[in-house]
Amino acid sequence: MPTEPSTPRPNRPADQxxxxxxxxxxxxxxxxxxxxxxxxxxxxxxLGLAAATGRxxxxxxxxxxxAPGATPPDRTLTLTGHLPTGSPDFVYLPVEVPEGVxxxxxxxxxxxxxxxxxxxxxxxDIGIFDERGTDLGGPGFRxxxxxxxxxxxxxxxAATPGYLPGPVNPGxxxxxxxxxxxxxxxxxxxxEVTLRFGAPGxxxxxxxxxxxxxxxxxxxxxxxxxxxxxxSDGRRKPEEVAAGARAAGLDFIVSTDHNTSSSHAAWGPLxxxxxxxxxxxxxxxxxxxxxxxxxxPGQFVDWRxxxxxxxxxxxxxxxxxxxxxxxxxxxxxxxxxxxxKFGYEQADGVEVWNGxxxxxxxxxxxxxxxxxxxALREGRSWLPAxxxxxxxxxxxxxxxxxxxxxxxxxxxxxxLDGLRAGRSWLAESSAxxxxxxxxxxxxxxxxxxxxxxxxxxxxxxxxxxSGVPGGTVRLLTDEGQMHQESLPAGGSGTVIWRTTAxxxxxxxxxxxxxxxxGTPGRGNSMGPDLPWxxxxxLTNPIVLRTEAG
Numbered sequence: 282m283p284t285e286p287s288t289p290r291p292n293r294p295a296d297q298x299x300x301x302x303x304x305x306x307x308x309x310x311x312x313x314x315x316x317x318x319x320x321x322x323x324x325x326x327x328l329g330l331a332a333a334t335g336r337x338x339x340x341x342x343x344x345x346x347x348a349p350g351a352t353p354p355d356r357t358l359t360l361t362g363h364l365p366t367g368s369p370d371f372v373y374l375p376v377e378v379p380e381g382v383x384x385x386x387x388x389x390x391x392x393x394x395x396x397x398x399x400x401x402x403x404x405x406d407i408g409i410f411d412e413r414g415t416d417l418g419g420p421g422f423r424x425x426x427x428x429x430x431x432x433x434x435x436x437x438x439a440a441t442p443g444y445l446p447g448p449v450n451p452g453x454x455x456x457x458x459x460x461x462x463x464x465x466x467x468x469x470x471x472x473e474v475t476l477r478f479g480a481p482g483x484x485x486x487x488x489x490x491x492x493x494x495x496x497x498x499x500x501x502x503x504x505x506x507x508x509x510x511x512x513s514d515g516r517r518k519p520e521e522v523a524a525g526a527r528a529a530g531l532d533f534i535v536s537t538d539h540n541t542s543s544s545h546a547a548w549g550p551l552x553x554x555x556x557x558x559x560x561x562x563x564x565x566x567x568x569x570x571x572x573x574x575x576x577x578p579g580q581f582v583d584w585r586x587x588x589x590x591x592x593x594x595x596x597x598x599x600x601x602x603x604x605x606x607x608x609x610x611x612x613x614x615x616x617x618x619x620x621x622k623f624g625y626e627q628a629d630g631v632e633v634w635n636g637x638x639x640x641x642x643x644x645x646x647x648x649x650x651x652x653x654x655x656a657l658r659e660g661r662s663w664l665p666a667x668x669x670x671x672x673x674x675x676x677x678x679x680x681x682x683x684x685x686x687x688x689x690x691x692x693x694x695x696x697l698d699g700l701r702a703g704r705s706w707l708a709e710s711s712a713x714x715x716x717x718x719x720x721x722x723x724x725x726x727x728x729x730x731x732x733x734x735x736x737x738x739x740x741x742x743x744x745x746x747s748g749v750p751g752g753t754v755r756l757l758t759d760e761g762q763m764h765q766e767s768l769p770a771g772g773s774g775t776v777i778w779r780t781t782a783x784x785x786x787x788x789x790x791x792x793x794x795x796x797x798x799g800t801p802g803r804g805n806s807m808g809p810d811l812p813w814x815x816x817x818x819l820t821n822p823i824v825l826r827t828e829a830g
Contacts, residue, residue: 353381353478360456360472364405366463370567371585373415373455376474380451384477385409387456388432392469401617403468404428406459408540409435409444412452417592418583418599421455423447425540427565428461429514438482442512443541446485462617488549489578494533495554496691503711504533504696505683506574507563507610507632507669512547513538516674523551523558525672529680530711533557533696535574539565542581557691563610564596568622570614572632572669575605575697588622597627606697608632608667612648613641625652625664629701634668634682638815646819650789653822654759657786665703665729665821682709682816687729704729706820713748717790719823729821736783736827744790747773749817753793758785768792780825787822 360374378385389407396402408425415421424444426433433441440446460468496502509515510522515538517525526534536558538544545560552558560576568588573596576582580603586592597607606629612621614635625631633645649666656663668682685706686699699705706715706728719726721740726732734740742756742764750772756764763785764778780788794814 355478356476358474358476360470360474362470364458364460364463364468364470366465366467368460368463368468370459370587372458372460373410374458374472376454376456378412378449378451378454378476381478382449382451382476383479383481384434384436385449385454386432386434386475386477387472389456389458389470389472390431391471394464394466396464396466400465401462403464404460404462405468405470406461407433407472408457408459409433410455410457411447412450412454415455415457417585418595422581422583423454424543425513427459427514427539436482438485440485440543442510443538443543445541445543449481485546487546487579489545490548490552490558490560492557492693494552494557494691496532496688496695499687499689501685502532502688502691502696502699503680503683503685503708504531504535504557505529505670505672505680506535506561506608506667506700507537507572507635507671508534508679509538509563509671509673510536510544510547512541512544513563514673517672519544519547520551522672522679523548523556525679527556529678529683531556531680531683532691533559534679535559535561535572537561537563537572537574539563540584542576542579545576545578545580557693557696559693559696561605565618567618569612569618569620570610571621571623571628572608572610573600573605574608574700575603575693576600577603577605593623594627604694604697606630606701610669611635611641611645611671613644615641628664630665630667630703632669633666634707634816634819636669636671636677636681642816643813646816650757654786657759657824663703663822663824665700665705666707666819667700667705668707668819678710680710682707683711684708685715687727699729702729703821706818707816708818709816710748713792713818714746715790715792715818715820716743716745717788717820717823718743719788719825726823728823731824731826732782733826733828734782737781740780740782740785740825742778742780742788742823743775744777745775746792746818749792749794751795752817753795753814755791755793755813756788757791758788760785763788782825782827785825787824789822790818790820791816792818 391405393403406427409423410421411423413421426443433444435444510519536544548558560578562573562582564571564582564584566584573582582596600607608630609621609628610632633649634642653663667684670681672679685708687704688695688699717728719732719740719742722734722738752768754766754776755762756778766776768774794817796814
């Protein structure tokens with residue numbers, strides 16, 4: 282979808298996304314159910330309508346002709362067709378838009394025939410491209426709602442959330458269907474496109490958020506980098522998300538609606554001296570989801586590709602040129618199309634903790650830790666860990682978990698720099714505080730930093746924690762867990778452990794809640810449940826290096 286912007290900031294059209302819904306959102310399943318049932322989409326296959334569908338019937342339903350000089354009546358076009366199993370990831374339905382159209386309204390539906398247990402049923406997403414075309418990364422994108430809405434509209438002045446207000450120019454537009462899953466019987470679709478004529482209306486004025494809030498200088502700032510609103514598959518309005526972030530004690534958030542930039546224009550009045558809001562997007566492909574954090578306001582990132590298409594690097598470059606970060610999201614999420622298949626070589630971090638702690642988070646942390654050890658052994662840069670709520674609606678808690686980032690100030694660039702460098706730790710809530718340092722040979726380093734000392738110089742690892750009653754502290758290195766200690770019932774304590782750079786390439790900390798049975802948990806468990814209780818806090822590493830000679 283996106284063109285590849287370069288720094289400094291690109292010029293942006295004034296006609297950009299709307300911030301108020303024109304249709305109420307339909308009821309929504311839980312967050313992880315959404316990942317399973319069809320919001321993600323993937324690889325672009327530019328096939329014509331006839332080749333893609335096998336059958337397409339277009340039936341216009343025009344009203345009586347307008348008198349000379351009068352506004353023409355609404356015109357409705359009905360598109361139907363059949364998609365067999367094995368259809369392309371995207372099917373483009375052309376719609377000819379004449380002069381004088383002020384609004385395009387679309388509604389759709391599809392059949393859901395019964396299928397045997399364990400067999401995927403029909404699930405089909407929808408979006409639209411304007412007369413500028415459907416090219417991957419091109420300028421024609423005008424909106425996407427996945428499977429969350431059955432109807433939408435857009436005009437010069439406003440649009441349904443997920444869609445971009447702007448000129449309704451004459452030419453060939455395309456409604457795009459994303460047959461996310463197709464039953465063995467195939468999928469019958471029915472799309473109605475209504476063209477409403479009249480004066481174009483006022484130009485939409487986006488209200489983008491500022492890139493700076495009132496900070497505390499160099500300090501630790503808390504922020505959730507994965508949040509959804511009514512602009513994709515969330516049920517919270519942007520103002521509700523902003524209020525929830527303030528209530529959670531956050532200093533910043535990143536807006537990451539699926540496959541659209543439409544919410545960017547809504548955040549301006551909702552940010553403030555106490556809350557920095559960064560535009561972003563969750564790019565949901567058929568081979569995994571990734572977060573584009575800190576995008577240019579209004580910038581859109583395309584999602585219509587698979588790993589085998591080798592298009593992912595192109596969009597990584599786009600995000601990097603704007604100064605943003607690329608972060609694979611919930612890489613071990615067990616639902617269709619969520620597992621990460623693009624590799625980590627071009628990523629700036631990885632989301633190892635997504636919402637309430639689960640088995641897939643445990644797997645993500647284990648894999649991240651293994652890659653960390655290999656990267657340091659091979660002299661390569663290591664990948665920072667992030668944790669985010671991925672909150673969509675009540676009762677999913679905004680800020681649980683979130684990132685605590687050491688930044689020079691509360692600005693877009695400073696926060697992104699802190700995340701990129703790994704000067705951050707992950708907390709389940711603002712009630713948890715933590716400080717991890719390593720000192721020795723007259724030197725000191727903190728989270729995300731390096732300490733270079735003689736190989737056998739004694740090093741004191743000091744971890745101070747509060748807010749985790751009865752929790753278990755784990756100190757881990759490239760050899761695994763090296764120290765475990767319980768916190769008192771009050772939840773606060775300090776743990777000190779000694780090592781050397783010859784024995785540890787890095788040290789990081791985890792703070793766990795007690796297990797459900799009240800025990801602290803132990804490693805190497807062969808039992809059916811997790812060996813540890815839920816995560817309360819997790820740090821990025823302090824890297825230990827030995828002096829040459």
